[in-house]
Amino acid sequence: MSQVTVAVFGASGYTGLELLRLLARHPKVELVALTSREYQGRPVGQVFPALARIIRQDFIPPDPEQVAGRAQFVFTAVPHQTAMELVPRLLAAGCRVVDLSADFRFRDRAVYEAWYQPHCAPELLAEAVYGLPELHRDKIARARLVGNPGCYPTAVILGLAPLVQSRRVRLDSLIADCKSGVSGAGRGASLATSFCEVADSFRAYKVFEHRHTPEMEQELSLLAEEPVRLTFTPHLVPMNRGILATLYATLTAPASEAEIYRLYEEFYAGEPFVRLLPPGALPTTAQVRGTNFCDLGLKVHPEGDRVIVVAAIDNLGRGAAAQAVCNFNLMAGFPETTGLEAAPLTP
């Protein structure tokens, strides 16, 4: 398939910027429209000097009909609520959409509305596909609308999927202790993410209250074929990028580390973007920086009753923009890795 035309809505947040970084060098993409309410009319490379020479366009106003006429595919990197108003208009105009907000991640409208707000396009929830390729690859390929997963859910679901699907763990024992870099909070100025409030410090936040909880539970329940309840605790790390999820579960029957390791090997056999580390090794966030990889390591307690899985992703990459590009590749019929081959930037 030859090049396709692509637009990005909300191209000036950190997720939008990461999309631009990836799409600007994607061999099958022609970027035709980049919208930004804040910077409309200004050259991308002037607002973001990192992109000077790389993107030679101006930001344009976020007008869906205008954009839809020019783009076959649209990435919407706008806040939730804005997305649910925007996406139906893009679909109506004939675009296929990867939405990076939370608005189209949920199958159950009631769950969405309990954690977010009333949904104004609930009819699309049945159609939208949850964009985790390892779980829903075929549906993604045929989808008109993909709800791109949240950053924490991506790490947690990939980390727990083999255990949950195989029913090797007690479903009431799951704990996800997650740690994220600051870019996960977005690009807006706030005291909570200002340098001096974050640097040389560490903290938990939104304990028992984070909106990514139901998203994890939805997908894990699908895998388990029964309701799964998860304890999820997010933390803020003084770093730019990266999520590390430390995942705890109690095994239903004693198992060796080798057995559990084999389970993961089989589950992720052939997956281009999941790297299971050698036995005994655990991942760092740096080793996936800038990529779509999810790196996994695991340990089983010598007594064989408890397992700890550690998952590392780049929250802006696999946790947002790179996974969105991967979903787009599937939708457009390109090899899944197109435009996502760059090696991690480290150190």
Added chain:
Amino acid sequence: MSQVTVAVFGASGYTGLELLRLLARHPKVELVALTSREYQGRPVGQVFPALARIIRQDFIPPDPEQVAGRAQFVFTAVPHQTAMELVPRLLAAGCRVVDLSADFRFRDRAVYEAWYQPHCAPELLAEAVYGLPELHRDKIARARLVGNPGCYPTAVILGLAPLVQSRRVRLDSLIADCKSGVSGAGRGASLATSFCEVADSFRAYKVFEHRHTPEMEQELSLLAEEPVRLTFTPHLVPMNRGILATLYATLTAPASEAEIYRLYEEFYAGEPFVRLLPPGALPTTAQVRGTNFCDLGLKVHPEGDRVIVVAAIDNLGRGAAAQAVCNFNLMAGFPETTGLEAAPLTP
């Protein structure tokens, strides 16, 4: 009581340095000897320019008999194994000792030897007091030898003590997901703690294998009056100082957050160095930087079955040197807070 004479063995590691910082300004302390194998013969203020003008002595060789004749109290901030050889000689010479290594933290020689190495002074284990003032204040005051707690155990034990002692939680449900600043790894040069390997990254390490595990289990078992087994996972945070412990437990019977909060209020009533945050608030490591505080916050799940406690300490302060000074104050009969009143340095 008037001033007492004090020596520090191993005064040039990060723990030793923090001891010097605190002891140099302690109103009841006369520093009479600071040993350093590496820097012996050199002025402290030249090796550590931060201490210029503040400490005007030279480092001396680590000769226990020489030092013992001059000091009533000795802090030993040397590696484990070195400590067990040194401490008996200091005691024999009449000193009282706060040992900051792991060598005198265990009641059970077998546990120590299973996790560390053969113990050459096992006869002292029965006498040594585990230096967590909130649990063993009276014994500390009378002790000749205090085994100063490890950094992670300090945070974990203080965070879980009220739940464990009250038996409000299932003892097989305890998980301590802990995050530490890099100074916890000590001052030696190593690739693993070099700037570019740590900065803008995050990782877990020594999963199921960290030597602080049995220390936590010893103290929690004492509180529970039955054996407690804990899952403990340490992580490395790109920051200098601080430990945050995120502690998970399943309640034996449903409880409200207010009930559990009251339990903590009562347990720590009157404690000068434990600050229970207002209901709903969770601590950051920055808010205890440089101090002996342990700050605690907690959340109970709306369903009343799970509790998360978050404990924050400064790993070099409460997790090492400041707690050692606090123990010394108790031993010497000074008010517990003497020399430890400085406010946290933030940002």
Added chain:
Amino acid sequence: MSQVTVAVFGASGYTGLELLRLLARHPKVELVALTSREYQGRPVGQVFPALARIIRQDFIPPDPEQVAGRAQFVFTAVPHQTAMELVPRLLAAGCRVVDLSADFRFRDRAVYEAWYQPHCAPELLAEAVYGLPELHRDKIARARLVGNPGCYPTAVILGLAPLVQSRRVRLDSLIADCKSGVSGAGRGASLATSFCEVADSFRAYKVFEHRHTPEMEQELSLLAEEPVRLTFTPHLVPMNRGILATLYATLTAPASEAEIYRLYEEFYAGEPFVRLLPPGALPTTAQVRGTNFCDLGLKVHPEGDRVIVVAAIDNLGRGAAAQAVCNFNLMAGFPETTGLEAAPLTP
């Protein structure tokens, strides 16, 4: 002299917080009023958990007459322009004031107005004393109003004073390349100081335009007894605290490093808060963290024609709050070092 009553206006910015940290433990200070427009009515220890247990008061509204009746001394840590309106009212009510804004640092109203805005209390400029103790100690002691120096000027003036006063350098050759931690930008939320814009990056800003330039030139001109023009370039370092000033000058006549070193030794002989490092050594910002020290190191080129002086301070300490406390000590007749003895926090 016994305790004096002290108020802090603008106690909730980073400079205000640092004042609270120091004054809370100052043995001669009774803190009687802490104002904050934003947080009035709320307990200090709730807004800033670091100060829980340490300061048990509430923030009050910034009403000068109300406060003036209770405090002999007032620190004003409010933005410039606010200060010039506030300070006359405090003086009129009988307080002595250390102002941490720029409003009372200039002798020449025209200079102030060229770089800032019209001055509404110009009659006080002749009376106000520039609060750099090493240069104006006697006047500070007698002052009713001290204009506390800016952070960059403190480092630059102390670093260059011996060279400029002795006329050993060409006055048209002075360059101050300065690097500051992020807390220097204050506590307000802004994109420019958000974590992800600052971390793992470095930049210059306000080249040829920074308002601290005329302040440096005023004091250096006084020392030189003729107009001095300085090239000053500020940079932002991904760290919380600290300023390092790298100062370049061309010597009027060839000199050895030993000669220039001696000049500094003599100039700062007996100064409690200037530490000249041993010959050949250069300071780091970490070694002065949390203190009022200004650490100096210097190098003369082997050809004897150029000198580089490196000055390190804590921008919130010596560059703001600690120096303000030092000025207060002088004004109140206390030993200059009272309440400022704590050793640097490192690492």
Added chain:
Amino acid sequence: MSQVTVAVFGASGYTGLELLRLLARHPKVELVALTSREYQGRPVGQVFPALARIIRQDFIPPDPEQVAGRAQFVFTAVPHQTAMELVPRLLAAGCRVVDLSADFRFRDRAVYEAWYQPHCAPELLAEAVYGLPELHRDKIARARLVGNPGCYPTAVILGLAPLVQSRRVRLDSLIADCKSGVSGAGRGASLATSFCEVADSFRAYKVFEHRHTPEMEQELSLLAEEPVRLTFTPHLVPMNRGILATLYATLTAPASEAEIYRLYEEFYAGEPFVRLLPPGALPTTAQVRGTNFCDLGLKVHPEGDRVIVVAAIDNLGRGAAAQAVCNFNLMAGFPETTGLEAAPLTP
């Protein structure tokens, strides 16, 4: 031209790693040999998990004759002194070499030997080409041996070249105040680059003594066609990557900012890897992260007598590996930008 065979010597330092990152995705490169004394025999992706799946080879021993038989081009990323022994053997075996050490950067053996050590392959100095494409593009293309520039010199020479070549500045007025991320110090463990010694701190080092000084002076003297002496001060920034050079010069005759800006526009017209920012803007190191860009901004003092140029590069990218790849592209006849098109990673 089709693919060429390439080897990397010293592939396990930070510079070597960055070469692997770039070469692994270079469309014209077949990587045939990666040597590492330390890790020989081990899979690259196991030693560096970031490269798992990306490079599927093992490190091999550093045997030049063995490697030479398989590779047309060799990158030598070994320490100086090692390089001068290795390179002649590679050349003798028919390879073309980009050497990333200092050993082949100098035209004048005496200068090299005054700053480094005796040179054992001085006959190659006349042949070796200094690998700064903007200055020596044609010679590089024909070279058998390129001496890849140092990181600081790259930023400083590119920043000053237009001023020096045009003789618009006094050649005795040049000052380069440079700041580097920690990866510039290499991957070896040392106390000086350990996290806690670097984080939240800032310092100057090797004032008047850094070995990059003569390298800058060589190239600037060539441009000026007379000897240039430069004052160069390196500093260490708590960040992984990046160099910012703040460059000071006195103009020989008053000039407007627009005039000097035009000079830079013309000098770098058509250069793919030098981005002159819009008038008034200054670069950050983050905006070039991971790339071969050198971003430039400049300011002229309103009085027209002084100019400040700020240059930003990635020390591992443009300052080492990316520039080496660019030189290789020129040597091999590929478009200069091949394999170097990726956009900067930011934040």
